[in-house]
Amino acid sequence: MSPTDCEHVLKQIELYLDGELVSSMRVEIEQHLGGCDPCSGHATFQRRLKEVLRSKCGCDQVPPELVDRLRALLERPHAPPS
Numbered sequence: 001m002s003p004t005d006c007e008h009v010l011k012q013i014e015l016y017l018d019g020e021l022v023s024s025m026r027v028e029i030e031q032h033l034g035g036c037d038p039c040s041g042h043a044t045f046q047r048r049l050k051e052v053l054r055s056k057c058g059c060d061q062v063p064p065e066l067v068d069r070l071r072a073l074l075e076r077p078h079a080p081p082s
Helices: 003-017 023-035 037-057 062-073
Strands: none
Touching: 003 023, 023 037, 037 062
C-alpha cells in the first residue's frame, strides 16, 4: 500500500470503528487493513482504547437527541472571531 492509501485510511479510521462509513468505504478500509500491518495495528489500538474509555465512562451510548444537537451545531456556519 502506498503512504497515500495509509493516510486516507488513518483519516477515516475513527468513522470506520464507530460504524459510520458507507458500505463501499467500509469495505475499502477493511481490505486495506487486511494487507497493511501498521494500519491494522493502529486500528486495533484505537479499538481497544475506545473499549477502555467506554468501560471507564460508565455510559453505553450517547442519547440520540444529543447526537442530533451536536451535529446541528457542527453544521452551522461559524462567524469569524471579533
